[in-house]
Amino acid sequence: AQRVTQPEKLLSVFKGAPVELKCNYSYSGSPELFWYVQYSRQRLQLLLRHISRESIKGFTADLNKGETSFHLKKPFAQEEDSAMYYCALLLSGNTPLVFGKGTRLSVIA
Amino acid sequence: DADVTQTPRNRITKTGKRIMLECSQTKGHDRMYWYRQDPGLGLRLIYYSFDVKDINKGEISDGYSVSRQAQAKFSLSLESAIPNQTALYFCATSGGRGTEAFFGQGTRLTVV
Numbered sequence: 001a002q003r004v005t006q007p008e009k010l011l012s013v014f015k016g017a018p019v020e021l022k023c024n025y026s027y028s029g030s031p032e033l034f035w036y037v038q039y040s041r042q043r044l045q046l047l048l049r050h051i052s053r054e055s056i057k058g059f060t061a062d063l064n065k066g067e068t069s070f071h072l073k074k075p076f077a078q079e080e081d082s083a084m085y086y087c088a089l090l091l092s093g094n095t096p097l098v099f100g101k102g103t104r105l106s107v108i109a
Numbered sequence: 110d111a112d113v114t115q116t117p118r119n120r121i122t123k124t125g126k127r128i129m130l131e132c133s134q135t136k137g138h139d140r141m142y143w144y145r146q147d148p149g150l151g152l153r154l155i156y157y158s159f160d161v162k163d164i165n166k167g168e169i170s171d172g173y174s175v176s177r178q179a180q181a182k183f184s185l186s187l188e189s190a191i192p193n194q195t196a197l198y199f200c201a202t203s204g205g206r207g208t209e210a211f212f213g214q215g216t217r218l219t220v221v
Binding site: 042086097101 | 113142144149150151152153154157159165167199201203206207209210212213214215
């Protein structure tokens with residue numbers, strides 16, 4: 001079965017410091033990878049998807065098939081980035097969207 | 110208006126009671142999902158449906174059932190609620206591969 005691993009439950013960084021939220025997946029094919037974010041008291045919303053290769057709110061993520069990783073990065077963290085971040089995986093065919101356990105990012109002023 | 114609406118937003122119920130959580134979406138998507146969110150465990154899939162006649166179990170379906178009443182409606186039932194079903198429940202919908210999933214605002218369920 002496919003699996004998404006986010007090794008850090010909590011990540012605390014100072015404002016202005018670089019951020020990297022790790023995501024690894026176990027699947028040998030061509031998955032779709034996503035990052036979703038949940039701000040305090042709000043619903044989950046899409047932050048990034050690998051097929052778009054875009055930068056949203058200063059965040060980027062590159063799919064590394066060799067390392068089966070999709071780490072989320074931002075060069076300079078802001079206080080408003082504090083939130084829960086989930087990596088998600090979608091395989092080909094009729095398979096459901098599967099999430100990792102999430103990483104809570106806390107940006108300290 | 111929200112694309113995905115869940116009712117109720119909060120509910121406290123007693124052990125052994127039957128409870129239904131409802132979800133409706135206006136995105137016109139075929140795929141709908143129910144997840145539960147627990148601290149440290151992330152989002153775990155309970156059930157999913159890819160069209161009105163399709164129902165599939167997720168990783169934690171025991172103790173739950175679902176009904177897909179229409180393309181826009183997907184309800185989750187707890188036949189006999191127990192305290193370890195206390196959690197935040199999310200409904201989501203998507204258009205399938207290559208598309209974004211949209212989430213409801215969540216239902217906070219407490220079983221006492």
